[in-house]
Amino acid sequence: MVRRLHAQLFHHGLPVPPNLQTKAGREYLEQAVLPRAAREVLDIGRSMLEQLDAQVEIIDAQLVPLARRLPGCQVLCRQWGIGPVLGATILAELGDTRRFSSSRQSVRFAGIDVTVSESDGKRTRGHLSRQGSPALRWALYEAAGGAWRTVSPDHAYYLEAKARLGTTRARLSVARRIVRRIHHELAEASDMAFSEAA
Secondary structure, three states: OHHHHHHHHHHOOOOOOOOOOOHHHHHHHHHOOOOHHHHHHHHHHHHHHHHHHHHHHHHHHHHHHHHHHOHHHHHHOOOOOOOHHHHHHHHHHHOOHHHOOOHHHHHHHHOOOEEEEEEOOEEEEEEEOOOOOHHHHHHHHHHHHHHHOOOOOOHHHHHHHHHHHOHHHHHHHHHHHHHHHHHHHHHHHHHHHHOOOO
16 A cells, blocks of 8 residues: 555655655645546555554564563563564464474574575575565564664674675574574473463
């Protein structure tokens, strides 16, 4: 929906607006001078965004207190960059890591491992496998997003990877490190991590 709104503005020669998820972005949409048909598209899109925001607020109001009580989420929230929403998403999607024999399998399950193509002695690195849950990949990528901050425990690794691979691949490398740590922490927490909230 946001892309459609950006396209409407672009086709009528207006500059890219501020983030449409913010109050400034919504005010920009209201003030944009457009033909009637384009104005209707913007108004409908803005209304849809507001309805989605209201739904997200309801879900957050239920999810955050639950995540703060769940032992598994508490384990995950000890990881830098993971809060209640990301912790609950990762726990729900990754599940009990004791079923994997190694942290490498957790990375593969998350779909953030890199495929390798081999043929007649040639070996080339491929793309992300993207197998598994898109929500889990999103949560891990978001958790890795703060690695650029100097207080992040992965900051030095992120800078080194960014110099070699670029920003996106560096962030994915940090996400793989995070899921490996999560694998071990959940496995060490054992049954406690998956017990019911009090």
